[in-house]
Amino acid sequence: MTNVSNNVPSDTVILSLKHIEKSFGGIHALSDVSFDLRAGEIHALVGENGAGKSTLIKIVTGAYTPDAGEIQINGSVYKSLDPTQARNLGIAAVYQEFNLLPELSVAENISLGAQPLGRFRLIDKKARSALAYELLERLGAHTHIDPDEVVKRLTVGEQQLVEIAKALAINARILIMDEPSAILPSRDLDRLFTVIRNLRDEGRGIIYISHRLNEIFELADRVTVLKDGQTMATKNVADTNHAELVSLMVGRPLTDMYPPKDNTPGEILLEVRDLCVEGTVYHVNFNVRAGEVVGLAGLGGSGRTTVCRALVALADVRSGEIIYRGKPAPRSPAAAAQAGLVLVPEDRKTYGLVLNQSMRFNLSLPNLSQFSLMGILHSAKEKGTIYKIIKNLQIKPPVPDISTENLSGGNQQKVVVGKWLLANPKLVIFDEPTRGIDVGAKAEIYMRIRELTRQGVGVIMASSELPELIGMCDRILVFYEGRLSGEIPREQFSEEAIMRLATGVKVNEE
Amino acid sequence: MKSTITQSRSIRSYFSGFQTSARFVRGVDLAGQWAAPILIVAVLIMAAIFAPAFYLPTNLKTVGIQIAVLGIVAVGQTLVLLVRSIDLSVSAVLALGAVIVVQTEAGGPLWISFVEAFAVAAAVGLANGLLITKRQVPPFVATFGMLVFVQGARLAYTKGQASGTVPEILRAISFEQVGPIPAALIVWLIVNIIVLFILQKTRYGRWIYAVGGNPAAARYAGIPVDLVIIGVHTICSMLAMLGGLLLSGYIGYVDLRLGADYNTNSIAGAIVGGTTFTGGRGNLFGTAAGAALLIMLLNLVVVLGLPIHWQYAVQGIVLVMAVALQGFRQFLLSR
Structure with a gap:
């Protein structure tokens, strides 16, 4: 095996992108991006969702053809690459969804x-x-x-x-890592970082994409910020700080992600008694009050998502009771939605959106009965309502007929949230509401949740991001291997307390 | 380590080696959307030059009625393809219709035999839908099984030979003319208007596109996915029945081999018109144009005096070319 550092002196630019442009159906994904990568550096790429990171990566790996600009690799100039060519030039990418058989x-x-x-x-x-x-x-x-x-x-x-x-x-001399930490449990992070540093020290260039700014300060040498398809700045990590990066990313200083708590829990909306779901959930008890945010924490496979699905009749309940507003909960997703009990599901592309259809189509989908008489749609009424929600949630671009596959992750998530807000919910279950979306869109979703609780709507928030549970919830229920392993009141919130319960460590074992 | 490392080239990489301009992509996209109408115009021009007999009034009438019959069956097939399913039993249902009407006409009143015919069709569609949704039988297998079953049942019912005359009413709605236009074309138009209204203006139409586009998301949105699929299969079978009645009204007698080609042709018509096998994409304008194009090509084989078996080649080529064009369009649009 060749050692890369022998033939490439460090500080050599191995990849250089100049004034790259790319648009999809008239929408500019990249309008002017320049970026360079040196041998032996970890170069972080940050930006909100929709800033153009993924598009840029796909241009480097040859999946997309840029409309303008040039790509320089080891001194040779290319207008565009194709995947085989990119691979032969030593470009490899590790995506969040693995390409493994x-x-x-x-x-x-x-x-x-x-x-x-x-x-x-x-x-x-x-x-x-x-x-x-x-x-x-x-x-x-x-x-x-x-x-x-x-x-x-x-x-x-x-x-x-x-x-x-x-x-x-x-x-590979150029290794692209697309949010490698998002899918890892925290105990594997150190090992990943060590591996990445070693690869850098061998003289490879690494493009590191992450939404977690802390990691960038720990790992990267330089950082480039993208916003709205343009390069905002490239900085040495040593010369910048957290606040500066955030303000470059969002174009404004972001004071506090989590809006202050201003809700007062009311009467009990939902009560779960001894809920069991075949093979995944065992004897779970809890309740949710009007105007309250209840967090559900737990590692993958802990039964958290299954509980969410069971509440809206998307998973078969084996035994136990779900009492919603004093009556047994409806046993079909449609009936649950009719009664104001809705789930904003995890993984918007799989469960949330019909991607090849328009924003209007998706926003209307669970609410068609509002716009129809005897099954026939009243399109003027529909258009009016859709226009209002798009404006209200500031979905960009505000074009009802744009296909949802052309929206950025954050805006796609807003469509999924929006379609359930239109259903006039009394209790909203959010499963991973901010997975893979940028800080700006996150803050907007948190604001929306606060707004709901102010109106007396109950909220269940299932998430693997502990800071957001701590920032938003009134209490947190922690799941471990299908059982409720504990409940933490707001005064005792801490990441350690949640993790202890989520990993099954008994309090008296300390 | 003494071994050679070879770079394998995947099929995808051959495909992607191809440099494209934005203009080319737009061109292919438009070609995919407008392939059928454009080809119809081309065929009409070619026919005027090389096969003027195509334009004889009797031939035009034949073509018109055949377009109407295939067009109606293809509307049903389009609905089924939109929800990621397929119906291979349309040809059997189509052939069955004529038999039921002709055989019962001798006995009771006519309307009863029509009710019977459509009830049987609905039952076949319902069975298809139930097998697919409640027993998770792949649509290809479920409807193919139904094809064999219905064909067998028809042969048993007629004891191998159908007899009788086609009732006057079927001739009226098929072969008779309203002004210069054969009645069958008007029936086709009405079917298209009704189904277009359902797809564009009703809640059920949105559900069809949602179930085909993303069944999981449809379920999460509270859509009764199984009912949508069952309903669509029922409609498809009933449209096949209507097509069968029109066809026997036009032919004027009942043949046991009636309608054998309608499986391939209805699928080809829909796909040429831009409907995809992957569901959620397709529209009736495309299907109408696709059915018309196919019938015109098949007719030209006859008019040009080519051996009739060339019709099979035409069907095959149209289907493969259509799927290839739509696949290529999809590929380019995803880059």
């Missing part, structure tokens, strides 16, 4: 693009495993990842290392 082994996955061949040009399995082992060793992961293990049995963190090993297998 879950049924194949680690070694098979690592060698997927370049199989080691032996006699008769057949695949040399020994060499393949040896290569995988060697690459994993360089990542310091050889001790706990077996090259012959099937990928689906690995943890998320281990799969991520396999993705990085794949990049090393093609000897």
Whole structure:
């Protein structure tokens, strides 16, 4: 294996993008972006959702063709790249959604693009495993990842290392990491950072995308801020600070993300008694009051999302009772929505939106009976209501007929929230309401939640982002392996307290 | 480590090696949307030059009625494709209709046989829908099974040979003319107007597009996904029945092989018109144009005096080209 640092002196610019432009159906995703990456640096790329980070990455990896501008790699100039070309130039990307084949082994996955061949040009399995082992060793992961293990049995963190090993297998000089920390449990973060630093010290250039600014100060050498498809600034991390980056990103100083608590809990809206869902949730009891924000915390698979789904009849309740406003809760999602009990689901692209349809279509979808008489739609009424909610939530661009696949993540999320706000809810369940959206859109969603509680609407907020639970909730219920492991009142909120309950540590074990 | 490392090239990379300009992408997109109408104009011009017999009034009438029959069946097929399903039993239902009407006419009053025919069609569609939603049978398998079953049932019912004459009323709504226009075309127009209204102006129409576009999101939005799919299959079967009645009214007798090509042709018509197999995309204007184009091409095979079996080649080519064009369009738009 070649060591990159031998042939590329550091401080050499290995990738340079100049005045890149790209638009989709008349909407500018990138209007003027310039960016450069040196060998042996970690260059962070930050910006709100919709600022153009993903589009920029797709241009570098050859998935998109830019409309204008040029790409310089190792001194050669390109108008655009295609994926094969990009790979041959040593560009690799690790996305949040892995490109791994879950049924194949680690070694098979690592060698997927370049199989080691032996006699008769057949695949040399020994060499393949040896290569995988060697690459994993360089990542310091050889001790706990077996090259012959099937990928689906690995943890998320281990799969991520396999993705990085794949990049090393093609000897990537330019490694793009798209929010690698968003999917990792915090205990795997240090290992990831060590790996990234080692790759940098070998002389590779790393583009690191993250919404978590703390990480950037811990890890990166330089940082580039994108806003509205333009480069705002490129700074040495040592010369900047948190506040400056945020104000560059949002274009205004952001004082407090979480609006002050101004709600007073009223009567009990929802009561859950001894709720069980086959195989996932066991004997859960809790209640929610009008005007109250109740947080649901817990690691992935803790039963948190299943409880949310069971409340609106999207999961089958095995036993137990759900009492909503004094009566058993409706047992179909439509009836629940009719009664004002709605779920803003996690993962907007899978559960929230019909992506190939317009904003208007999506916002109307659960509310069609409001705009129709005997099943026939009254389009003037519909348009009026849709126009109001778009304006109210400041969804951009404010074009009702734009296809939702052309919206940024934050605006897509606003559409999902908006369609349920139109249903005049009495109790809103938010599951991961701010996953993968930028600070500006986050703050707006928090404001919206406060507004709901002021009107006496009850809110359940399920999230894996502890700061937002702490900032927004009146109490937090913590789930561990399908059971409620504890309830924390507002006075005792702390990340440690939540984590202790979420990981099953008993209080008396301390 | 003594082994060669080879770079494998995926199919995708061959595809993406292709440099495109924004203008080219727009061109392909427009071609995908307007392929059927543009080709119709081209075919009409070519026919005027090379096959003037195409424009003889009797031939135009034949073409018109055939477009109407296929057009009606293709409307049903479009609805089914919109919810990510497919219906391979339309040809069997279509053939069954004529048989029921013709055979019962001898006995009771005519309207009863019509009610019977449409009830049987609705039952077939309902069965398709129930198998697909409640038993999770893949649509391809469920409707193919239904095709075989209905064909078998028809043969058993007629004991292998259909007999009887087609009632006058079917001739009236199919072969007779309203002014210069065959009645069947007017029936086709009415069907299109009704279904277009359902798709554009009703809650059920939105549900159809939502279920096809993203079934999970539709479920989360409280849409009764199973009912939408069952309903669409029922409508599709009933439209196939209507197509069958018009077809027998036009032919004037009942043939056991009646309507065998309507599975491929209704799917091809919808796909040429821009409907996709992946659901949630498609419209009736495209389907109408797609059905018309296909019938015109098939007719030209006859008018030009080519061996009749060339019709199969035409059907195959149109279907494959249409799917290829729509796939390429999708690919370019996603870049």
